[in-house]
Amino acid sequence: MSVMKKMDVLGVLQEHGAVVSGHFQLASGLHTPVYLQTALVLQYPHVAQKIAKALVSKFPSGVEVVISPGMSSAILGQEMARLYKCRAIFAERVGEMVALRRDFKLERGERILIVEDVVTTGKLTAEMVALAQAYGAKVAGVGAIVDRSMKGLTLSVPVRTLISYPLQVHAPASCPQCAAGVPLMDATKKATGVQEGD
Helix, strand or coil, X not given: CCCCCHHHHHHHHHHXXXXXXXXXXXXXXXXXXXXXXXXXXXXXXXXXXXXXXXXXXXXXXXXXXXXXXXXXXXXXXXXXXXXXXXXXXXXXXXXXXXXXXXXXXXXXXXXEEEEEEEXXXXXXXXXXXXXHHHCCCEEEEEEEEEECCCCCCXXXXXXXEEEECCCCCECHHHCHXXXXXXXXXXXHHHCCCCCCCC
């Protein structure tokens, strides 16, 4: 199975209806006219496996644990862990913080990789890095399918993505669609119940 090229990734997202136009609020609270619902692609194991292989090639040194921030990225994390032959776990939001639940844990010194489907602001990603470091784990980096950031991500660990697809995002107070009276669509109901990451 060959490693996916950037155009292949974008084509797969479009082919599966994962690039949706409208007026959406992301998990970060920002508004956008384009929403990426990667779950529509990752529901196909053979495609998820190809995407996972492409991301693993960006972190060839191997890891001991793949950790994802919630269910939206857990499928991808599972496929990557299968290739690394290591554990796959996920964090969940508990109030205002992300935390490990379900008796998941990280050991001091374990080499871990954080895996997300989409990164936009990097806020959640930074929380994940802090969570792993609080356990004493060594963060090898962050892998994601799509980097939506407009200014690039400033994190203390390497971030490697399959495609950069910066899209307009606005604070609600400066959103042109809000100003034009375009109704805000609930992305969690529009698609599959999972919001795109921040």
